[in-house]
Amino acid sequence: MSERSPWHPTPRRLADAFLAALAPVAACVLALGGLTAWTGAGRAGSPARITVSNARVLLPYGDSTETAAFFDITNAGGANDRLVRVTSSRADGEVTLSRHRGTGSGAAAKTDVDxxxxxxxxxxxxxxxxxxxxxxxxxxxxxxxxxxxxxxxERGGAVEVLAVVIRPSATAG
Structure with missing residues (x-):
């Protein structure tokens, strides 16, 4: 029966152990630093906080009943939210979201968005x-x-607001 020699740390073994421990320790320090900064900025666990202001709807022109409404929507929370639908008890029929873009020739194109x-x-x-x-x-x-x-x-639920009817010339934009 041979006797085993006790384990002795060598410079090579110590260097290998140090390098093996360095990567996980560095990753933990980096993650902890990021979470500390996020928490310090007040964003950790902060849901979307939606408020609606500057609500206005254009006075329909002539005999037309078609018009548009505009809102300023502020999200003071730490998570994104999504406006998914707009309703009004004073609208006749469907209320839709749309985006207007210039076509390059001075005209505009309207696209409905979800x-x-x-x-x-x-x-x-x-x-x-x-x-x-x-x-x-x-x-x-x-x-x-x-x-x-x-x-x-999507996350913030329903927000009720009153929009003031304005003449089209009173809107900026």
Whole structure:
């Protein structure tokens, strides 16, 4: 029976052990630093916090009942949300989201969209030459009237707001 010699650390063995431990320790330090910065910025576990302001709807022109509404949507939370639907008890028929883009020849093209992302910590501003809400007025409106809308968000639920009816020349955008 032969006797085994006790294990002795050699410089080579110590270097190998150090290198093997370095990668996981570095990854943990990096992850901890990132999580600390995220938490310190107030974003950790913060859901979307949606508020709607500057709600306005254009006064339909002439005998037409077609019009558009615009909102400023603020997400003060730490997670993105998505506007998925808009409804109004004063609209006649379907209310849709659409985006207007220039065609390059001075004209604009309208495309219906299913939803609109509201980024965390940002404001989504609707405008006539961008994202808007299309609807048909359900009754004769006058400038200054208030029209109720409900904006439905994927995570934030429903937000009710009153939009003021304005003349088309009063909108920026």
């Amino acid at each position: 939803s609109a992302v509201v980024l965390a910590g940002r404001v989504l501003t609707m405008a006539p030459h961008g994202l808007d809400v299309n609807l048909r007025a359900g009754a004769r409106w006058r400038a200054g009237d208030l029209v109720p809308f409900t904006l439905h968000f």
